[in-house]
Each structure stands twice: as C-alpha cells, then as structure tokens.
Amino acid sequence: MxxxxxxxxxxxxxxxxxxxxxxxxxxxxxxxxxxxxxxxxxxxxxxxxxxxxxxxxxxxxxxxxxxxxxxxAGADHLPEEGFARDTVLRDVGSGNPDPRLLPDPAAVRVPPAAPVLYGQSTLDPALATWATDHVTADCPRELRVSVTGGAVDGVERLLATTLAPGDLVALEDPCYLTSISTVRRAGYLPVPVTVDAEGMTVDGLRAALTAGARAVVCTPRAHNPTGASLSERRAAALRRVLAPHPNVLVVEDDHFSLLSRSPYRSVVGPRHARWAVVRSVSKFLGPDLRLAYVASDPETAERLAARLGPGTTWVSHLLQRTAAALLTDPATHDLLARARDRYAHRNAAFVDLLASRALAATAPDGLNVWVALPAPSSDVTARLMRRGWLARDGADFALERRVPRAPHLRLTVHDLDDDDAVRLADDLAAATRPAGRPSR
CATH class of the missing domain: 1.10.10.10 (Winged helix-like DNA-binding domain superfamily/Winged helix DNA-binding domain)
Known part of the structure; x- marks a missing residue:
C-alpha cells in the first residue's frame, strides 16, 4: 500500500x-x-x-x-430476491408468491380513524391485538409486539440493537439471500451453520457460538431455499445448545407463518433473555404491503422501539390498519387455505416430474423447489438459459463460496401450467446430461 x-x-x-x-x-x-x-x-x-x-x-x-x-467498500453486487431485470427468459428463479393468490386490499373495509401525529403510539391497536394473540399462541411467554417495514427491516433493526461492525452472526448455510446482504452490508461477520432436512444443525450452531457469535438468525420452518422445517427433536437440541448463552440475540424469521404446513417449533428456551420472532406478511398479503410484526422480549422491544421512533421511522398506520383488516377478514383466510394447497400441490407435482427423470428434488414447505444436480450448477443454469429458462443457481445461497458443496438449483414453479412444468422438467433433465449422451 x-x-x-x-x-x-x-x-x-x-x-x-x-x-x-x-x-x-x-x-x-x-x-x-x-x-x-x-x-x-x-x-x-x-x-x-x-x-x-x-x-x-x-x-x-x-x-x-x-x-x-x-x-x-464498493458496489457490492450481491444476489437479490425477485424477478430478474431486462430478461426475455422465463424466470423460474424469482421466489415470488403467485399474485393471483394475494388478497386485494381494496376489497376490505378499513375502519376510519383519527390522523396519527408525531409522538403518538407507533402501533395500530387492531393490528397489535391480532399479532399479540397470534404469536402468543406459539410463544406463551412475556412478549411485546412491534411493527417494522417488512422482515428485512425487522431483522436489520434487531441486529443493530445488539451488534457492532465486526461482530459475528450465526446464519444458516445455505442462506436466504437478503439475510446475507443484510449482515454483510452492515459490517457484521457471518458464521455459517449448515442446514439439513431437519433445519439448522446442532454441531453448526455449537461451533458458531464457540467462535463468539453474538446473534443467531434462524428459520423455524419453510427455510429458503431448501424448504426444511425444524423437527421437534432438532429444535429441542438447539435449545440445549443455546441455554448457556442466554444473552445471545436469537432472531427467528418465520416468513411463511400463515402459509406453512409445518408447526412452529422454536429454538428459544423459556429462560433465554434475548429473542425475537419476525413474521412478515409479504408471502400471503403481498410484498408491497411492506410490513412485518415482531414479537420479542421486553428489553429487545425497548431497544427496537428506539429505532422506530414515533417522530421519524414508524410504519404507516394506514398500512397497519389495512393489514389488520385483511388478517381479520374470513375471505383472506379462505384464500390462504387455497394458496397453501396450491403451492404444496404444484411443488410436489414438479418434484415427481423430476423423479421420473432421475433427478432428486425436495419441496417440504415454502414457495420453491430445491433441486440436487449431477453437474455443476453454473453449467446447468447456462444450458437452461439457452433453452429459454432463467433459474436461480444454488451457489447464490452459499455463505462460503470457496467451500465445494453439492450443486443445486432453486426453482419457483408454482405458477407454471402443466405443459410448461413438463417442458421445464424435460429441459432440466437435458441440461444435466453429460455432453453427447442422448435422452432416453
């Protein structure tokens, strides 16, 4: 230098x-x-x-x-969720919900209310009541509810209540794309914790805590990208690992809550001091609503409240009242039931299509299918592009790019019709065959 x-x-x-x-x-x-x-x-x-x-x-x-x-620092081009920009390819890597399965906010009556002014409560009473009841059913302990501008905003603010740049954060590996960018752009250091079919692994979490992780971000169900959910056995084992570290902040990102087919199983023990459960409405009310409700221990709630000041950065009460109206509307719950079945059925059908073509894939819960590949994922994505498909390379979700790992793709296929699903399965099978080997 x-x-x-x-x-x-x-x-x-x-x-x-x-x-x-x-x-x-x-x-x-x-x-x-x-x-x-x-x-x-x-x-x-x-x-x-x-x-x-x-x-x-x-x-x-x-x-x-x-x-x-x-x-x-420079322009950090980390992969992001959502549709790719400026492409003519069929995008099957977006991770988006089906817009046909999202409720119309204009279809519900939002109760009138007096204007909210500087210094007043940051919480809408109707949403606070619904969220408190909803979370207390899963977390029967003392808690307080806050509202943030989506799950990403919630996780980012929660980490900022505890961490300084350079602090270690335990993250699942593979990891949700936005969690990777949130941690790295804030200057925290991610510690990879391997995820398997039962969720975050015990040995991985123990190693991260031994290394000095001051916070843990965990997905209790419908892990993105793999779809894994914590088993009761695994959740209990993780609680035992966390028990000697009660002041480590544990953030559970329960992003798929109302759509999940898996029960909520927490890694937070009854005596753990610092914890939060973040539940976004993006997957079932729509990403543009920009709202999540956060349940946490009182101390964490106080720290979070300081970052959601009533004079600056609270979430609009208009949005909160709209969310409350949707969440208490019977029509919304009917639509959620249809969405839950649709995602599960379409993903399972695509897994079967791939199995009939000798390709292994899983979709235990969530919006996506996680496909194991017999060839390098970069080669397969390139071959799919030549066939008109834009897929999400599983390497994008890896915290440690330098560590060789099994190649995967994450595919969002729930909005494909039957013919397109068959065509994608055929093209994927062709893209994974060694050059020169004919199809059967």
Missing amino acids: DVTIDGRTAGDIAASVRALVDGGALAPGDPLPPVRTLAAQLGVNRNTVVAAYRQLAQAGAVVTRGRAGTRV
Missing part, C-alpha cells in the same frame, strides 16, 4: 481514510492495513484504530471480512 493514513484519534484516522477514498488514492476493494500494523505506524493504541475502522464500517465506507481484513 503506497498511500499514507494519518491521525491520532479515531475520528482523525477515519477522516484520513475517507479523504484518500474521495481523492482516488484508495479504490473500492483496496485493503486497509491490519489494525496492529496501522497502530504501530501511527504510534497509537490498537483500540484507536479499531474504533476508526468501526466508524468507517458504520458509514459504509469499508467492509470488514474478519481474517480477510478490512477493504474499501
């Missing part, structure tokens, strides 16, 4: 780095000196440099990668 960072205080050192970035002397991706090295060069305590790097990470100017060091 041929540039000079100077300063005696954390603020001065951070300002020096930012000036070098602004002036072009440091470019995105360039490494910063190790903490000990820079502290020795400047003649300051290493904690001063740690504080400077923390300020830079909080400002989004640098990214901390643990043993890989600290680098100047």
